[in-house]
Every structure is written in C-alpha cells, then in structure tokens.
Amino acid sequence: MSALSSVASTATKPLPQGAPSPLVKRLGILPMPNLEWTPEIERETAHIYARVQHVIPSVEWPFHAPYIAAINRLKKERNAVILAHNYQTPEIFHGVADIVGDSLQLARKATEVDADIIVQCGVHFMAETSKLLNPEKTILIPDTRAGCSLAASITGADVRLLKQRYPGVPVVTYVNSSADVKAETDVCCTSSNAVQIVESLGVDRVIFLPDEYLGQYVATQTKVKLILWKGHCEVHERFTGEELRAYREADPTIEIIAHPECPPDVLAEADFTGSTAHMIDWVKTGQHKRVLMVTECSMASNVAAEVPEVDFIRPCNLCPHMKRITLPKILDSLVYLRDEVIVDPAIAQKARASVERMIALGR
Numbered sequence: 001m002s003a004l005s006s007v008a009s010t011a012t013k014p015l016p017q018g019a020p021s022p023l024v025k026r027l028g029i030l031p032m033p034n035l036e037w038t039p040e041i042e043r044e045t046a047h048i049y050a051r052v053q054h055v056i057p058s059v060e061w062p063f064h065a066p067y068i069a070a071i072n073r074l075k076k077e078r079n080a081v082i083l084a085h086n087y088q089t090p091e092i093f094h095g096v097a098d099i100v101g102d103s104l105q106l107a108r109k110a111t112e113v114d115a116d117i118i119v120q121c122g123v124h125f126m127a128e129t130s131k132l133l134n135p136e137k138t139i140l141i142p143d144t145r146a147g148c149s150l151a152a153s154i155t156g157a158d159v160r161l162l163k164q165r166y167p168g169v170p171v172v173t174y175v176n177s178s179a180d181v182k183a184e185t186d187v188c189c190t191s192s193n194a195v196q197i198v199e200s201l202g203v204d205r206v207i208f209l210p211d212e213y214l215g216q217y218v219a220t221q222t223k224v225k226l227i228l229w230k231g232h233c234e235v236h237e238r239f240t241g242e243e244l245r246a247y248r249e250a251d252p253t254i255e256i257i258a259h260p261e262c263p264p265d266v267l268a269e270a271d272f273t274g275s276t277a278h279m280i281d282w283v284k285t286g287q288h289k290r291v292l293m294v295t296e297c298s299m300a301s302n303v304a305a306e307v308p309e310v311d312f313i314r315p316c317n318l319c320p321h322m323k324r325i326t327l328p329k330i331l332d333s334l335v336y337l338r339d340e341v342i343v344d345p346a347i348a349q350k351a352r353a354s355v356e357r358m359i360a361l362g363r
C-alpha cells in the first residue's frame, strides 16, 4: 500500500459505539470500502478529473479519487442521491453530487427526488428543508454541526414576539432559518426570489427575517416596507466596499458580482447582484474576462472548472459550516447511515406549509 492510500484509508471515523439507530437496524451498516489509490481508481475517475483539472492540482487527486469512486458506488447500493450547494468544494460539487444549485434550486429539486435517501451536502437548514419536503425519505447530513450564523440569529420565540408587536403583518423568512422559525412564517423566500415573494403578498408592509442585509437589498427593489431583523451571514458581512474599490483601482477592467447577503456598501460597488445561481448564470451567459466574485470562496472554483476562460478574482472568505462537509464524512454517512435529520412532526407541518407556499409561488 502506498503512503498516500494509507493516509486516505485511515481518515474515516470508527464504527459508532452504542445501540444502533432504528435506521441502522432497518438498513444495516455496509463494509467500509477499500480506499487505496490504484490504477483502476485512476481510470474510473479520469472523466471526473478532466472536469476539475483547472481547480484541483493533480497531486491532490489521489487523495480524493478513492473516496469519490467509493461514494459513487455506495450511492447506487443505498439508492441515495447527493444534493450539494454551490458552496461545496469542487471534489464534492463535481465529484459526487447528483443535484447542485442554490438554496431555491435545491429545495425545488428535493421535491422531485426519486430515491430512498438524500445526503445533503450543505448546512443543517438545507437538510431540514429537504426533510420538510420529503417527510417519507431518509435525509442524512454528513456533519450535524454544519450550522449557519443567519439561522442561529433567531428563534421561533423571537418571531412570536415580533408578531405580537406587529399584529397582522405577514412574515417572510429567508430559508436560512430553522424549522422552528419557518413554522412561525407565512412564506419562505431565498435570495433568488425574495423580491417576488415580498411583492406576491399584496401588502404594504412585511416582517422580513432574519437577514438584515438581504432585507435592505430587497427594500431597494420594491415599494413594500420591510421590518428587519439584525441577522447577518458571517461570510458575506466580512467583505467591505473599501476592499472592492482597491481591487477596482488596481484593475479598472474587472467586473464585480456580489451576493445580496453582503452589506450595502459592498453591493454599491457591484456591477451585478444576485443569488449564487444568478451569479453563475451571469458568468456563463455573458462575455466576461475578469470577474471578482464576492461570495463564498468555493463557488468561484466550481464555476472556474466549467468556464476556465474567465479569470476569477476571489477575495477568499470560506464558510466554516459548509466546509465541515468533506468526502470522508460523506462516505461515513453512506456506510453508517449518519446523521439522520429528524424534524418534530408538530413543527414540520407548519414549517412545510411556509416552504411549499414559496415553491408554489415560483411556479
């Protein structure tokens, strides 16, 4: 066995101790696959490496490829699909994901999945949303600690207090929130459809939760008055208008595109503002040479793999929660069936209604 393969094969966690979960009792644990880097694995994954060669150095491939091959085989054995957000690393996004996209695309696709198991490669609120939309399916998240500063900024009790303070004002909540908060919500939104959802209610005032900056951006696009909460994305709030001006001064030809979770002074410097999916469309459908992508770092790598002719400048801010999801943990998820995402049925019923209303409005 080579040094590389012995590192790779010891990277997964040992068998969990204690009583097996009902899911494990029903479906059983599978044997851990061999994770050696072999000529067969190299051949089996060559077509995937061809896609990511611009963003993953060849010296790293022997670490990823045995996991990718094993995960793709286990998906079939488990009748599982992998849903991955645009912020997942390229080896996950291009290597093992069946469905990729922004929060709205993932929520929509989650309703169409024909598999017994969904492995959610993203953060916990995304896995919860998949569970809400697929109550009969098994939803696994490879690391339950993959949270979100926006989701953590507000509780269901906070929303109940706001509703007491503003009686009769409808609540629109960004999907970056817990099921508990969604259960107190009239309709959810994502950064792709926030303006459309706010306007669809036909009222002059809404409570918009929990992202203050997304809310401020939406307020620039509509006449509806928004009552905001002071939640922020810990990744996008780190960007500053000043740093973007410095990039522009160094190269006036660059185009700046930014996610609406960024503060207003950052969006003021942007040539285009949109959700992750809208940014990807913008890059792919235009004639762009140098693009400064103001969002989580992995996204530019994922897009760069597909459009190598565009030069991406990345003021690199990583989401520590998204980065908790790794190939070894995905493999563990499929082998040991962990960790299952469960939503209290009483909360799930109300939370599901607010997500389904959003999906219905988009149709």
Ligand code: 13P
Binding pocket: 086, 101, 102, 103, 104, 176, 190, 191, 192, 233, 259, 261, 274, 275, 276, 277
């Ligand atoms: P979208 O992919 O929906 O734009 O969301 C970005 C984000 O921060 C998800 O956590």
Ligand code: SF4
Binding pocket: 123, 147, 148, 149, 150, 151, 176, 233, 234, 235, 236, 261, 296, 319, 320, 321, 322
């Ligand atoms: Fe939450 Fe921001 Fe990370 Fe998205 S990038 S999961 S909004 S902390």
